[in-house]
Amino acid sequence: xxxxxxxxxxxxxxxxxxxxxxxxxxxxxxxxxxxxxxxxxxxxxxxxxxxxxxxxxxxxxxxxxxxxxxxxxxxxxxxxxxxxxxxxxxxxxxxxxxxxxxxxxxxxxxxxxxxxxxxxxxxxxxxxxxxxxxxxxxxxxxxxxxxxxxxxxxxxxxxxxxxxxxxxxxxxxxxxxxxxxxxxxxxxxxxxxxxxxxxxxxxxxxxxxxxxxxxxxxxxxxxx
Amino acid sequence: xxxxxxxxxxxxxxxxxxxxxxxxxxxxxxxxxxxxxxxxxxxxxxxxxxxxxxxxxxxxxxxxxxxxxxxxxxxxxxxxxxxxxxxxxxxxxxxxxxxxxxxxxxxxxxxxxxxxxxxxxxxxxxxxxxxxxxxxxxxxxxxxxxxxxxxxxxxxxxxxxxxxxxxxxxxxxxxxxxxxxxxxxxxxxxxxxxxxxxxxxxxxxxxxxxxxxxxxxxxxxxxxxxxxxxxxxxxxxxxxxxxxxxxxxxxxxxxxxxxxxxxxxxxxxxxxxxxxxxxxxxxxxxxxxxxxxxxxxxxxxxx
Ligand SMILES: Nc1ncnc2c1ncn2[C@@H]1O[C@H](COP(=O)(O)OP(=O)(O)OP(=O)(O)O)[C@@H](O)[C@H]1O
Ligand SMILES: [Mg+2]
Numbered sequence: 001x002x003x004x005x006x007x008x009x010x011x012x013x014x015x016x017x018x019x020x021x022x023x024x025x026x027x028x029x030x031x032x033x034x035x036x037x038x039x040x041x042x043x044x045x046x047x048x049x050x051x052x053x054x055x056x057x058x059x060x061x062x063x064x065x066x067x068x069x070x071x072x073x074x075x076x077x078x079x080x081x082x083x084x085x086x087x088x089x090x091x092x093x094x095x096x097x098x099x100x101x102x103x104x105x106x107x108x109x110x111x112x113x114x115x116x117x118x119x120x121x122x123x124x125x126x127x128x129x130x131x132x133x134x135x136x137x138x139x140x141x142x143x144x145x146x147x148x149x150x151x152x153x154x155x156x157x158x159x160x161x162x163x164x165x166x167x168x169x170x171x172x173x174x175x176x177x178x179x180x181x182x183x184x185x186x187x188x189x190x191x192x193x194x195x196x197x198x199x200x201x202x203x204x205x206x207x208x209x210x211x212x213x214x215x216x217x218x219x220x221x222x223x224x
Numbered sequence: 225x226x227x228x229x230x231x232x233x234x235x236x237x238x239x240x241x242x243x244x245x246x247x248x249x250x251x252x253x254x255x256x257x258x259x260x261x262x263x264x265x266x267x268x269x270x271x272x273x274x275x276x277x278x279x280x281x282x283x284x285x286x287x288x289x290x291x292x293x294x295x296x297x298x299x300x301x302x303x304x305x306x307x308x309x310x311x312x313x314x315x316x317x318x319x320x321x322x323x324x325x326x327x328x329x330x331x332x333x334x335x336x337x338x339x340x341x342x343x344x345x346x347x348x349x350x351x352x353x354x355x356x357x358x359x360x361x362x363x364x365x366x367x368x369x370x371x372x373x374x375x376x377x378x379x380x381x382x383x384x385x386x387x388x389x390x391x392x393x394x395x396x397x398x399x400x401x402x403x404x405x406x407x408x409x410x411x412x413x414x415x416x417x418x419x420x421x422x423x424x425x426x427x428x429x430x431x432x433x434x435x436x437x438x439x440x441x442x443x444x445x446x447x448x449x450x451x452x453x454x455x456x457x458x459x460x461x462x463x464x465x466x467x468x469x470x471x472x473x474x475x476x477x478x479x480x481x482x483x484x485x486x487x488x489x490x491x492x493x494x495x496x497x498x499x500x501x502x503x504x505x506x507x508x509x510x511x512x513x514x515x516x517x518x519x520x521x522x523x524x525x526x527x
Pocket of ligand 2: 042161
């Protein structure tokens with residue numbers, strides 16, 4: 001459960017986000033849209049504790065994100081899978097190792113989960129590219145790898161920042177149906193995108209709400 | 225045996241992280257060599273500081289204890305008169321409680337003592353050499369009483385219990401031993417400072433890597449371990465090489481005979497050699513603590 005209560009955020013200059021009131025209930029599916037620079041990425045960062053609100057409160061699993069110590073934050077991030085807009089890979093490791101990284105840092109036995117890992121890589125179409133390093137991949141391949149890494153820990157919440165930014169329509173569709181499938185399994189999904197075609201395509205697959213971020217505040221969500 | 229090995233493996237993994245954890249931080253060239261070389265040099269110096277401390281410790285002990293139980297009586301008259309007086313002194317000594325042995329040093333022995341200074345073929349008979357009587361005591365001797373008695377009965381006999389030259393030497397040896405320990409402390413401090421700097425450089429260079437690790441759920445302790453493992457192992461490896469080189473250098477110091485005294489004493493004796501393997505262990509511990517501290521500080525400031 002992620003809840004914003006009158007939350008706001010400002011970088012050095014004036015307030016970017018203010019008065020955000022929103023609850024992402026377990027099992028819900030939300031799209032977040034808005035013009036470039038509106039603060040979508042910033043809002044998502046508030047939702048996984050990468051940024052702490054400068055005004056108001058953000059509750060992550062019922063706890064004020066500002067009260068979370070660094071270890072609590074680390075444990076929280078194992079239950080929230082994030083596809084970052086800029087992917088965030090380790091370039092000296094292979095794609096396979098990058099996808100397995102959340103398992104590695106959590107101290108899990110990666111060898112024991114090899115079958116899972118291979119299946120997941122196959123599903124996002126990266127089986128043959130598993131040994132490549134991130135810089136050798138296309139933008140779309142990187143984004144698919146980022147999605148695989150976000151769900152490898154089987155998290156309760158999946159947050160994706162422009163997950164279809166670089167990928168073709170067919171792959172976008174596959175990715176969307178994966179997110180819909182995960183949502184049907186009871187996971188909370190939050191996707192920031194300005195791909196309106198993607199949102200339209202989601203119609204019928206999931207019961208999603210569309211939130212629009214403009215002038216620093218959230219405008220009432222429309223049901224799909 | 226197998227189970228013991230896995231236990232050891234698990235214990236080191238818990239403190240130093242496993243190899244998989246090591247891979248998540250890319251190897252960084254120059255800090256590797258900085259750490260290995262510094263730690264090797266410091267271990268090399270530590271061997272000598274340790275040798276100095278141990279040797280001066282032994283020396284102080286020897287001078288302090290065994291010499292305190294030895295004294296010399298000198299009868300200045302040469303020839304017949306000296307002979308008679310020496311006999312009188314020996315008789316007094318034999319009746320003095322606390323004296324274990326008393327022995328006149330013969331001409332041959334005296335010549336041998338003088339040979340290093342005056343050369344062989346010494347025409348002893350033409351030199352007015354004093355008679356020397358070597359006295360060993362059991363520590364319960366009433367030195368003042370003996371001195372008075374000698375003054376009364378054999379006025380030409382001079383009692384010398386070596387205090388005059390022994391005390392400053394013991395003080396100097398004690399001081400040297402203290403300096404040796406201070407040198408060891410400084411060496412450890414320098415190693416800690418160098419490792420801290422190298423670790424800080426490595427942490428700063430890997431800032432983006434650390435950010436990714438944190439984003440996928442790594443705890444600070446995990447990230448810190450990736451660095452401490454690396455620096456601990458490097459420091460220990462460097463120190464092992466340095467300690468071996470230092471040990472070899474000490475072992476092959478040109479041997480002088482007993483007359484070399486202090487210089488030949490500079491070395492390790494018996495169990496003292498067992499201290500050398502402790503140097504890499506200690507260097508590893510210093511590196512571990514320094515890196516851990518640097519890592520947790522850096523991590524707290526990163527996000
Ligand atoms: N670290 C930062 N320091 C200062 N300003 C920042 C920082 N990150 C983002 N901003 C500013 O905050 C505003 C919102 O950025 P954000 O990345 O949240 O937008 P966005 O809605 O995700 O945009 P896009 O659709 O292009 O990804 C932008 O004007 C950006 O310049
Ligand atoms: Mg963005």
